[in-house]
Amino acid sequence: MEEARELVFMPGPGMGHLVAAVEMGKLLINRDQRLSITYLIIDLPYDIGINAYTHSISASNLRFIHLPPPPKLTNPDQNRPPSLVYFDMMCSQQPKVRDTMQEIMKTSVSKVACVILDMFCVGMIDVGHELGLPSYVFFTSSAAFLGLQFHSVRLSDEDNIDIAEYKDSDAELSVETFTNPVPAKVLPTPMVDRLTGGSKLVVDSVRKILQAKGIMVNTFLELEPFSMKSLSTGKNPPVYPIGPVVNLANQKKDSTYHDIMNFLDNQPPSSVVFLCFGSQGWFPEDQVKEIAYALERSGCRFLWSLKRPPADGSLDAPGEYGSPEEVLPGGFLERTLGIGKIIGNAPQVAILSHPAIGGFVSHCGWNSILESFWFGVPIAAWPSYAEQQVNAFEIVVELGLGVDIRMDYRIENCKNVIVGADEIESAISRLMMIDSEERKKVKELQNQSKKSLINGGSSYNNLGNLIKNILGEYDV
Numbered sequence: 001m002e003e004a005r006e007l008v009f010m011p012g013p014g015m016g017h018l019v020a021a022v023e024m025g026k027l028l029i030n031r032d033q034r035l036s037i038t039y040l041i042i043d044l045p046y047d048i049g050i051n052a053y054t055h056s057i058s059a060s061n062l063r064f065i066h067l068p069p070p071p072k073l074t075n076p077d078q079n080r081p082p083s084l085v086y087f088d089m090m091c092s093q094q095p096k097v098r099d100t101m102q103e104i105m106k107t108s109v110s111k112v113a114c115v116i117l118d119m120f121c122v123g124m125i126d127v128g129h130e131l132g133l134p135s136y137v138f139f140t141s142s143a144a145f146l147g148l149q150f151h152s153v154r155l156s157d158e159d160n161i162d163i164a165e166y167k168d169s170d171a172e173l174s175v176e177t178f179t180n181p182v183p184a185k186v187l188p189t190p191m192v193d194r195l196t197g198g199s200k201l202v203v204d205s206v207r208k209i210l211q212a213k214g215i216m217v218n219t220f221l222e223l224e225p226f227s228m229k230s231l232s233t234g235k236n237p238p239v240y241p242i243g244p245v246v247n248l249a250n251q252k253k254d255s256t257y258h259d260i261m262n263f264l265d266n267q268p269p270s271s272v273v274f275l276c277f278g279s280q281g282w283f284p285e286d287q288v289k290e291i292a293y294a295l296e297r298s299g300c301r302f303l304w305s306l307k308r309p310p311a312d313g314s315l316d317a318p319g320e321y322g323s324p325e326e327v328l329p330g331g332f333l334e335r336t337l338g339i340g341k342i343i344g345n346a347p348q349v350a351i352l353s354h355p356a357i358g359g360f361v362s363h364c365g366w367n368s369i370l371e372s373f374w375f376g377v378p379i380a381a382w383p384s385y386a387e388q389q390v391n392a393f394e395i396v397v398e399l400g401l402g403v404d405i406r407m408d409y410r411i412e413n414c415k416n417v418i419v420g421a422d423e424i425e426s427a428i429s430r431l432m433m434i435d436s437e438e439r440k441k442v443k444e445l446q447n448q449s450k451k452s453l454i455n456g457g458s459s460y461n462n463l464g465n466l467i468k469n470i471l472g473e474y475d476v
Helices: 015-031 050-055 082-092 094-107 119-130 143-159 198-209 225-230 255-265 285-298 348-352 366-374 388-398 421-431 437-451 458-470
Strands: 005-010 035-042 062-067 111-118 135-139 214-217 239-241 272-276 301-305 340-343 357-362 379-381 402-404
Touching: 005 015, 005 094, 015 035, 015 050, 015 062, 015 111, 015 135, 015 366, 015 458, 035 050, 035 094, 050 062, 062 094, 082 119, 094 111, 094 119, 111 119, 119 135, 119 198, 143 198, 143 214, 143 225, 143 239, 143 388, 214 458, 239 458, 255 301, 255 340, 255 348, 272 348, 285 301, 285 421, 348 357, 348 366, 357 366, 357 421, 366 388, 366 437, 379 388, 379 421, 388 402, 402 421, 402 437
Parallel strands: 005 035, 005 111, 035 062, 111 135, 135 214, 214 239, 272 301, 272 357, 301 340, 357 379, 379 402
Antiparallel strands: none
């Protein structure tokens, strides 16, 4: 019998990163029965359902070890992006992670083969090196964005340019993984944030990624052929596009779920626009009203996941309104009764898979993009933080798979920048055109995304090569 191997996987903070990591783990263990995976999860100081989610996983060769969160997780500097605060939090846990991994290596019945690190956890690559374990990076965004990160290091090392110099400029960058020049205005806030150390942190993190033995990217060759070709020149570790890694498991079917499904069941096919901005997505009251005006004027059927902003300075996730009427225009709910519905948290996969959904107004988180394409739903891009602006540029300009609401919108400017109802209404009307070029392309991509994962598909083959690399059967 061949020797069993254990992989230690560190997901990033938040539910989106964890779900993607677990789905990635399922792909690995289902493909090779020799493998088992232990997840090291650094808990957040507030409940976003992570414990309930991990307890729901029944696979015997997936186990979860929860490490306690830091005693305090706050953001006293309002100019510091939350993503940097989370990154600092993960790096601060190195001693706990080292001790836990040493214990795993002592007690595991299987040989520990490697460490797999989420892009937020690449600082832990030093722990892997210290323990003699090779490290792989699970990159939960696009291949194009990975190339942009490599580009930031080359600017620093070869041209002595800090990419933060492009902040607020009209410059355009020639990046190897994009066919079009990338506007500086869509660069992630941390990447151009010299004041709080974001740009240095990004470059230092990418240098860690470049030390990995391999990089698995949640994408597929047919979605990003140009980007993948540019990453295959030998300048960086091997890159394995093994996606789309999406969580299609049944979601909790409570009364709220059934209420949403009943609403959609009563709508015509492809008639409803779904608005949802991720677990951290929210808008101030003035912006909420502009969205409502746009929806009402468009006459479009809609399902809107509306969130209450967190308190100033808080890193808590946005909550639900007790009464949405407090932020909506007077009489809005009555005037849109039957054609529109306001909800809180959304069972996103169930909604996107429903035949009534015809378009998705999205924050352009990469998981949401992959889910939308899996179900053949075109996107109207309205990013707000992290790398979402780059994702929006890739989807709208680079690939022609969506329309633009405001590609360079940033949540930190939301109190000073209001996107008007006319602009939103125009984008929704374009999104919902039944014979649009974007819709046709997304429908074609829907079939390609599924084919990539079956025997003989591009991601299926790349996953096999990755496992051989991890097990030392040959290097790719």
